Amino acid sequence: FYELDGEWYHEICRNAIKRGGQRGEHLRANIDRASVHKFRQFRxxxxxxxxxxxxxxxxxxxxxxxxxxxxxxTGLKEIG
Incomplete structure (x- = not known):
């Protein structure tokens, strides 16, 4: 996930040019300012x-x- 100006974006917004819409365009234009967040997944x-x-x-x-x-x-700190 990406965080930019208080908004959260999924990785697909960065990659899918046709489906990203205006939010994806904003993310791609300002990707250098976005902070990357990685979360652990459990199934x-x-x-x-x-x-x-x-x-x-x-x-x-x-x-x-x-x-x-x-x-x-989490990717940043421990919970609990």
């Missing part, structure tokens, strides 16, 4: 069918506990 799977967990591809996904707020770190 969770909640099985509706409890037996489906047995068929999970453990080579691609490993079961981990839900992260506690005190252990989650």
């Amino acid at each position: 969770y799977i909640r099985f509706l069918n409890k037996r489906a967990r047995k068929r999970l591809n453990t080579k691609l996904f490993k079961v981990q506990p839900y992260p506690k707020p005190q252990t989650v770190k």
Whole structure:
């Protein structure tokens, strides 16, 4: 994400010239003033069918506990 003049922009606004619109043009014109923010992403799977967990591809996904707020770190500082 980018932050420019108090407004937040997704990365697609910088890259997609046709779909970026006026906000994208403003971001591309002032990209040198924009500050970049990177956030950690977590993906969770909640099985509706409890037996489906047995068929999970453990080579691609490993079961981990839900992260506690005190252990989650953002790109800038620790939360919690």
